[in-house]
Amino acid sequence: MQFPESWLRQYCNPNLTTQQLADTLTMAGLEVEELEPVAPAFSGIVVGEIKEAVQHPDADRLRVCQVDVGGPELLNIVCGAPNARVGIRIPCAMVGAELPPGADGKPFKIKIGKLRGVPSYGMLCSAKELGIDDDASGLLELPVDAPLGQNIREYLNLDDTLFTLKLTPNLAHCLSVYGIARELSALTGAPLKAIDYPQAVVASQDKLSVKIEAADLCGRFSGRIVRNVNTQVQTPKWMVDRLARCGQRSVSPLVDISNYVMFELGRPSHIFDLDKINGGLTVRWGKEGETLKLLNGNTVKLDGSNKVGVIADDSAVESLAGIMGGDHTAVSHETQNIYIEAAFWFPKAVAGRSRHFNFSTDAGHRFERGVDPEFTVEHIERITQLVLEICGTPATQVCAIDDHQPNMPHPKPVQLRVARAAKVIGMPVTQQQCLDALNGLGLPATVASEGVISVTAPTFRFDINLEEDLIEEVARMIGYDNLPTTKPLAPISPKLRAENKRSPYAVRHALAALGYQETINFSFVEEKWEAELAGNTNPIKLLNPIASQLSVMRSSLIGSLMQVLKFNVDRKAPRVRVFELGRVFLRDDSVVESDTTVKGFEQPMRVAGLAYGAAAQQQWGQADAKVDFYDVKGDVEALLAPLKPVFEAAEHPAMHPGRCARVVLNGKAIGVVGELHPQWRQEWDLAQAPVLFELELDAVLAREVPKFQAVAKHQAVERDIAVVVKETVTHAQVMAAVAAGVQGGILRNAVLFDVFRPKKLKAGEEAAPGSLAQDEKSLAVRLTLGRDDAALTDVEIDAAMQGAIAALQSQVAARLRG
Incomplete structure (x- = not known):
């Protein structure tokens, strides 16, 4: 909310400096985010009038002007502005003035200077040279009644300050100059100027039919017909200046009047x-397909997909309720007869609708926070007053106000x-302090009982x-600033983490130690990512996305890492190695409503990583190699250590069907690791396929509690077994x-330390007798055997080896290699 200090002081003028007022x-609670002067510092500039302007004898683009500044003599000033005229x-x-x-x-x-031989005793200024506008196309033309010789700062009210307030959503009653003045009056005790709403003389009872x-969309709808207005006039400079200082450019007289009343009283109108x-x-809800x-x-x-209120006539929709009017019924320079509308739209019926159409408006910003339904008629009278002052003619005819109140809100009493x-x-507060504070804000407070105050909030709150x-x-x-600084008093009990759990920060540090960098991404993603990378054809859709493409909640972290x-x-x-530790969102009808859950939706935490490019940083002692599945x-495995996961071949929508594995820990699948599918690699235009993993965070946080074990006193025994098995084992x-x-x-x-496969045979070539078949391989396994209480005997060692061989034969159809 931006406004000039002078406008605020018109309604409430406490004996405070600008800085004190801002503080x-x-x-x-009305945070003043910025204080900015309306114009930069300058001096010695006054109102002047060009009495004579003749062509410079030696320059085509210069004129020699005689300027009256209210003194005894005219000033000879050379000027090059194209609009310099009598x-x-x-x-x-x-002479002696200082410009910004x-x-x-x-x-x-x-x-005093000379331009091409002609002396010049001053300078005629544009708005840009004064620092009040970016327009440098010509001299700043003032109204013809501007008093000659008056200081320009005083005439244009440039010794003013722009206040920019950062208001929280609950302070909708301060989205107007008068609303802020009402707060300032309560804070300082300075009197608040009452606004007069003079009733226009009604010349006709004509009313526009409104249904x-x-x-549930509109609680009140008021309107008035005004005929024979003059829209060819210029908006008064005082109104243009005030709108500009509120950050609003001038459009046309009627539009400016509507905007002016919005900034003045907080009432958007049309x-x-x-x-x-x-x-x-x-007044109704919009229908499917209407434009x-x-x-x-x-x-x-x-x-x-979004319920939007509209105002329609008998043939088409003419306005989005509480947001923006339509082009077809917009006022123009040809407009002669107008209909002024001021309505109360329920905040829930307006909230979020602007973002659905990818734009926002000042009207929507106010209505979705709440606008007073009580004064629609009075505000129409205020608009009518300004219309008559600016656009009125002898033939202007004001009609009666038509006021519909189908569903006015009824505030309920709240007790304190x-x-x-x-x-x-x-800090200690008394009952009288509370009464004074609330009544000063315009909140009628009464004593319900000793120590209890009852308030029925006015309609603007x-x-x-x-x-x-x-x-x-x-x-x-x-x-x-008057609240005491006190330390919080609360029982403190340490919350100790179980020994078999590690913190998410430990997981972050472990991944960082492996060379990954953490990223933090939005939980809402593109619907296409969910379908392609997560195989989720029914994602959780957002009713009010912050961007049109970020329309669903993610069920996987892979899409975010790919982005x-x-x-x-x-x-x-x-070379890119990134990870994310974040929440995903899944449909689950078994989830019940609680303080930390939403009914029907599961929100587990996951950790995911992505590696792309070289397996290691470039260096002289190691050959370049691209990162692969095994890296x-x-x-x-390092992240889950000392737990030992099992990797099983699997399929995943985002991953290569032959280079993807399910991660199994203690018999439970906890995630997936694999190379990106060639189809998505091509679609994302990547030179090589990245390798990704995604794991359940709860499983990653679990760890085994270290247990004491004595060092073995007896030497271990090593034995090797070489077996032949099928290639599929x-x-x-x-x-x-x-x-x-x-x-x-x-x-x-037990360690596999050697793998041997037979050489592929050429066409017509036969294998040597006793050699491995083409679909077989030889595996050499080294077994380490030992016992803590005694040395192993030959009988025990032989029994262990025979048991291992028998198990290999029965379970994987292995045979000893001869």
């Missing part, structure tokens, strides 16, 4: 061209316990619903068979 508002009044910098600082930061001082079909309305108006060309030039199409207020605020809301108002009136990879690869990053598999199957075959708990370790 007072900030300490009451009769206009302009800012004139006298230039690019070098130093003020520019006006001296309200959606009472003025229709009456002659362009076909029949009457209907509307808006004032901003965009054409929107209504659909069933004084003892509770003192506890929350953290939509945010007063709970006892805490009233406590906040009391704290604001006391002033946050990070693409961003870096597009910027020539040769990332090793990282997963996996390493895990062989290790499981060995472990099952050795009884008595004497197997300390």
Whole structure:
């Protein structure tokens, strides 16, 4: 919310400096984000009038002007502005004047000079040279009644300050200059100027037919017809200046009046061209397929995904309720008859609709936070007053106001316990202090019982619903800077993590130690990613996405990491290793509602990583090699250590069907690791396939509690077994068979240390007798055997070896290699 200080002081003018006023508002919760002067520092510039302008004898683009600044003599000034002509009044910098600082930061001082041999006793100024606008196309033309010789700062009210407030959503009643003045009056005790709403003389009882079909959309709708207005006039300069200082450019007289009242009173309104309305108006919810060309030039199409309120005539939709009017009924320079509308739209019926169409408006910003439904008629009278002052003619005819109230909100009383207020605020407060603070804010407070105050909030305070809301108002009136600094008093009990769990920070540090960098991404992603990379055809959709493409909640972290990879690869990053630890969102009807859960949705934490490019940083002592499945598999094993996961062949929508594995820990699948599918590699335009993993965080956090074990006193025994198995037999199957075959708990370790495959035969070539078949391989396994209490005997060792061989034969159809 931006506004000039002078406008605020018109309604409430406490004896405070500009900085004190800003501090007072900030300490009451209305944070003043910025203070900026309307114009930079300059002096010696007055109102002047060009009495004569003749061509310079030696320059085509210069004119020699005689300028009257209210003194005894005219000033001879050479000027090159294209609009320098006789009769206009302009800012004139006298000799000795100082203009705003230039690019070098130093003020520019006006001296007597000569331009092409003609002396010049001053300078005629543009708006840009004064630092009040970017327009440098010509001299700043002032109204013809501007008093000659008056200081330009005084005439244009340039000794003013722009306040920019950063308001929280519960302070909708401060989205107007008068609303802020009301707060300032309560804070300082300075009187608040009452606004007069003079009733226009009604010349006709004509009314436009209005039908309200959606009472849950519109609680009140007021309107008035005004005929024979003059829209060819210029908006008064005082109004243009005030709008500009609120950050709003001037458009046309009627639009400017509507915007002015919005900034003044917080009431968005709309003025229709009456002659362009076909029949009457209907207030209803939009229908599927309806379209509307808006004032901003965009054409929107209504659909069933977002319920939007509209104002329609008998033939088409003419306005988005509470957001923006339509182009068809917009006022123009040809408009003669108008219809002024001021309505109350329920905040829930407006909230989020602007973002659905990818734009926002000042009207929507106010209505979705709450606008007072009580004064629609009075505000129409205020608009009518300005219309008559600016656009009125002798033939202007004002008609009666038509006021519909199908569903006015009824505030409920809220009670405040004084003892509770003192506890929350953290300092003693009396019942009288609370009464004074609330009544000063315009919140009618009465004593319900001893120590209990009852408040029925006025219609302009939509945010007063709970006892805490009233406590906040009391704290604001006391002033946050007056609250004592007290240390919190609460019982403190340490929350110790179980020994078999590690913290998420430990997981982050472990991945960082493996060379990965952490990324943090949005939980909402593109719907395409969910379908392609997660195989999720029914994602959780957002009702109000912050961007049109980020429309669903993610069920996998892979899409987010792929986006990070693409961003870096597009910027020539040769090697990318990133990870994310975050939440995913899954549909699950078994989840019930609680303080930490949402019914029907599971929100588990996961950890995912991605490796792309070289396996290691470039160095002289190691050959370059691209990262592959086994590199990332090793990282997963290191992350889960000392637990030993099992990797089983699997399929995943995002991964290569032959280079993907399921990660199994203690018999439970906890995630997946694999290379990106060639189809997605091509679609994402990647030079090589990245390798990814995604694991359940709870499984990664689990760890074994270290147990004491004495160092073995007896030497271990090593024995080797060489067996022939089918090519399809996996390493895990062989290790499981060995472990099952050795009884008595004497197997300390088993390691596969050699793999031999036969040479492929050429066409017509036969294998040598006794050699391996083409579909076989030879595996050599070293067994380490030992016992803590005694040395192993030959009988025990032989029994262990025979048991291992028997298990290999029975479980994987192995045979000893001859």
